[in-house]
Amino acid sequence: MTEEVIGREAAHAHLSRRNLLIGIALAGGAGIAYARQPAVANPVVPEKLFEAWVPPRFGRWDVISQSGVVLPPPDALSDRLYDNLVTRVYAAADRPPVMLLLAYNNAQDGVLQVHRPEFCYPVGGFELSETRDITFNAGGQSVPANIFTATAPNRVEQVAYFTRLGSSYPRKWSEQRLAVMRANLAGDIPDGMMMRVSALGIDRTQAQALLSDFSRQFIESANPRLQRLLLGRG
Template sequence: MTEGTIGCEAARTDLSRRNLLIGIALAGASGIAFTRQPAVANPVVPKKLFEAWVPRRFGRWDTVSQSGVVLPPPDALSDRLYDNLVTRVYAAPNLPPVMLLLAYNNAQDGVLQVHRPEFCYPVGGFELSETRDITLKAEGQAVPANIFTATAPNRVEQVAYFTRLGAAYPRKWSEQRLAVMRANLAGDIPDGMMMRVSALGIDQDEAQALLGDFSRQFIESANPRLQRLLLGADSEGIDL
């Protein structure tokens, strides 16, 4: 065997070893990436079961309709954005009717996230006031929330809402995306819940008191499993 042939054989051996080491390193990296891949921690809630959890009457409030509620705009992702979407209109003696929208999805990631009302209303032709921070209270818990006024021809609607993603209550879209990213980095795909309540024919200060009291009564009267979706719980607490 010539010196050149020996050199070629040695080079091929070194190349094979390098390829083997690279292959082992890539396989190890893939394994680590797989084990750290975020996992969906919350079960899908069947639509009929979710609807059954929403009370039709509580306190002095009773369901009168499911129409008149501004809905998220339809798009190609609608069926994936919301596992559950329930709308109701409630009435009580001597009080303005309150419109309710509940939207829930068991998995919020970087692509699929619950639409915030500031996105839905302008699509429907509304002009929005500045969004203000408020706090809703239920079951002894203070929930960060928002309120704004939506104005369209022949309609002025006061809108309050909160969004829960995992253990976070983001008030802004940027906070919502950050909450999802943090959960993903921790190895979780959080669930997402939005409760939106609104009323017509009153000013924002009056609406804040009305919608805050309505929200408290609704949450405290709701099925305990719906309460856990609204106020947050680990997946073990959601017994389907």
């Protein structure tokens, strides 16, 4: 065997060993990445079951309609953004009707995230006031929430809401994205829940008192499983 042939075979063997080592390293990296891939921790809630958890009446409040509530705008991801989307209008004697929207998705992965009302209302032709921080108190828990005024030519709506992602209650879109990123880095894909309540024909001061009290009664009267989705317990 000539020296030239021996040299070619040696080079080929060296190349094969190098390719093998690269292949092993890549496979190991892929295995580690797969093992650290965030996991969906919360099951999908069937639509009819979720709706059954929403009380038709509580305290002095009764459902009078399921329409008339401003909805998130449709888009290419609508069918995936919300596992559950429920609207109700409640009425009580001597109080303005309150419109309720509940939106839930079992997996918030950075691509699919619950729309915030500050995005939905302008799409519907509303002009928004500055959003102000408030707090809902329910079930012995303080929940960070927001309130703003949405104005259209024939409608002025006082809107309050909170969004829960995993164990966080982000008040801003940037906080919401950060909460998802932190959960994903910790190996978790959190669920997302939004509760929005609103009323017509009153000012923001009146609305804050009305909507805060309504929200407290609604959460405390809700099915325990819906209450856990709202408050993030269990």
